Amino acid sequence: MYTTDQREAMQAETVDISGAKGEKINAYFARPTTPGKFPGMVLIHHAPGWDEWYKECTRRFAHHGYITITPNLYFRDGHGTPEDVGAKVRAAGGVADDQVLGDLEGALKFIRSQPNLNGKVGVFGTCSGGRHGFLAACKLKGIDALVECWGGRVAASKEELTPKQPVAPIDLTKDLSCPMLGLFGNDDKAPSPEQVNRHEEELKKAGKNYEFHRYDGAGHGFFYYDRPPAYRAEQAVDGWKKIWAFLPKHLGA
Amino acid sequence: MCTMIAKQVAFEGSGKGRDDWFEVRQLNVSYDHPYHARDEHALNIDFVNESQGPGARVAVELTPEAARKLIQTINDILAQAEAAGHIPAEK
Numbered sequence: 001m002y003t004t005d006q007r008e009a010m011q012a013e014t015v016d017i018s019g020a021k022g023e024k025i026n027a028y029f030a031r032p033t034t035p036g037k038f039p040g041m042v043l044i045h046h047a048p049g050w051d052e053w054y055k056e057c058t059r060r061f062a063h064h065g066y067i068t069i070t071p072n073l074y075f076r077d078g079h080g081t082p083e084d085v086g087a088k089v090r091a092a093g094g095v096a097d098d099q100v101l102g103d104l105e106g107a108l109k110f111i112r113s114q115p116n117l118n119g120k121v122g123v124f125g126t127c128s129g130g131r132h133g134f135l136a137a138c139k140l141k142g143i144d145a146l147v148e149c150w151g152g153r154v155a156a157s158k159e160e161l162t163p164k165q166p167v168a169p170i171d172l173t174k175d176l177s178c179p180m181l182g183l184f185g186n187d188d189k190a191p192s193p194e195q196v197n198r199h200e201e202e203l204k205k206a207g208k209n210y211e212f213h214r215y216d217g218a219g220h221g222f223f224y225y226d227r228p229p230a231y232r233a234e235q236a237v238d239g240w241k242k243i244w245a246f247l248p249k250h251l252g253a
Numbered sequence: 254m255c256t257m258i259a260k261q262v263a264f265e266g267s268g269k270g271r272d273d274w275f276e277v278r279q280l281n282v283s284y285d286h287p288y289h290a291r292d293e294h295a296l297n298i299d300f301v302n303e304s305q306g307p308g309a310r311v312a313v314e315l316t317p318e319a320a321r322k323l324i325q326t327i328n329d330i331l332a333q334a335e336a337a338g339h340i341p342a343e344k
Contacts, residue, residue, distance in 0.1 A: 047255055047286055080307035083288045087299050088307045091281030093257045127286075128255055152255030162257055189293055190255045220255075220286075220293045229291040 009033040010062050012055075017071060017110045020102020025075035027107060028055050030062035037118035039144075039251035040111035042104060043070040044125030044132045046221070047094070047152075049086030050074055053226050061124070064244060066251075067114050071107045073100055073132075094128060096164040097135060104136045112142065120144045120251040122178075124243070127152055127221060131169055137180065138172035145250035146180040147243055150188055150220055155195040173202040179209040181246040183239045185218030185232070213242055256294060259283035268300040268311035275309045278302045287314035296320035 012030035019025035028050075032038055041061045045054040050072040061068040073095055074085050089095060104123075111121050122145035125133030130151025137146040153160060156168040180203070184196045191199070196214065203210045215222065215238070221230040223239060264280040277300040287295035295314040302309040315323065334340050 048288060078307045084307035084310050087281070087288070087297070087310060087312060088301070088303070090283050090285050090297065091259050091261050091299060091301075093259050153257070160257070165257065230293075 007034065008063070010059065012059050012062065015069075015110075017069070017106050019071065019075070019106040020099045023076070025072055025103055025106070027069050027071040027110070028058050029069045029110075030058045031067040031114070031116075032062055032065055037116055038065055038067050039118050039247070040114065040121040041066040041068040041247075041251075042107045042111060042121065042123050043068060044100075044104065044123065044129030044136070045070055045073060046125075046127035046129050047086065047090065048127075049082035049089070051082035051086075053224055057124075066122075066247075067111060067117055069107050069111055071103050073103055093162055093164055097132075097166070100132050101136060101139060104132070105140055108140065108142055118252055122146065122247055122251050124149070126150060126223065130154070134176070134180075135167075135169045135172070137178050138169060138175040141177070143178050145178050145247055146176075147183070147246065148180060149183045149223065149239070150185060150191060151182075152190040152220075154191060155198045170199055170202050173208065174206045176203070176206070176208050179246075179250050180211075181242060182210065182212040183242065184212065184214045185220060185222050185235070186214050186216050187219035190220065211242075211246070213239065215239070256283075256285045258285060264300070266300065268302075268309075270309055270311060275302050275305055277311070278304065288312075290314035290316070292316065 011033050015027055015029045016024050017027050054070050058068050058070045074089050077085055077088050123133045123143050124147040126149040130148040131154050133146055133148050134151055134154055137143045155170045186193050200212050215235040218232040218235040222232040223236045225231050260282050262280045266277040268277045279301050281299040283297045298313050300311040335342050
């Protein structure tokens with residue numbers, strides 16, 4: 001809970017980290033600079049790119065007391081406006097899962113090396129980043145909590161698999177290694193409510209610790225205040241409350 | 254991206270980009286998230302030249318109806334130009 005007598009301090013900047021195959025990528029890093037230990041967060045940007053919304057989101061997590069990093073998963077695709085770089089990646093069918101997992105592993109390692117980390121690290125992702133988050137929480141070690149927001153193609157059909165995305169993350173549900181919060185819009189087409197149902201069924205079947213919240217009147221990307229057709233203020237405010245209630249339970253904020 | 258329905262085709266033409274004209278070398282077409290169109294998914298067309306960086310791009314984001322209208326209009330104009338003898342008839 002915030003109080004007006006709190007003394008806040010934060011530092012935010014672009015950093016270089018070691019990503020997949022040890023290759024250098026850049027990342028946006030924001031953290032509280034007040035004394036004490038803090039939990040960590042790795043944010044996974046959405047398909048439109050490593051954009052202003054994600055930078056602001058990184059600072060938002062830091063403001064809430066998380067040492068937070070958002071790696072640029074499109075670093076290898078060149079530099080320009082986030083839209084131009086994102087359009088390039090879109091045309092190429094996205095980035096390969098293996099590369100994303102390698103970059104996320106690098107980001108996790110970076111966070112784990114911070115001297116003021118309390119030892120716990122969570123992951124948050126939206127859209128394709130939600131899918132990547134679920135994939136990471138099933139395949140990588142050392143993730144203590146997952147927030148998946150409208151992860152697209154988690155429940156992909158065989159026909160939708162590609163050489164870059166060769167597995168449907170839903171098939172890895174038994175390997176999910178941490179508690180999970182899922183937020184979804186009932187008007188979303190990817191993931192559709194039916195896909196979200198299947199996602200939940202698999203979690204239930206595997207006995208995982210999860211909570212799903214589904215919002216009427218909201219579609220894909222309802223948190224994105226910079227995208228007026230998608231943004232739903234009421235549902236977004238409630239979704240953020242769910243996040244700030246979920247993470248401290250598992251990361252000890 | 255979320256649908257991954259995309260195709261890249263080698264291409265030749267000229268495009269007017271942010272600053273100036275450039276040689277278009279590739280056509281990128283996807284049915285996926287747009288940046289500006291209101292719908293969750295759109296038919297996105299990018300005329301690009303990757304050798305000049307991601308910024309060498311002319312973009313449109315269309316509804317499926319608008320995309321079909323574009324195809325029809327281009328075909329109509331090409332047929333008209335052919336009939337008038339401006340371009341050789343397609344074999």
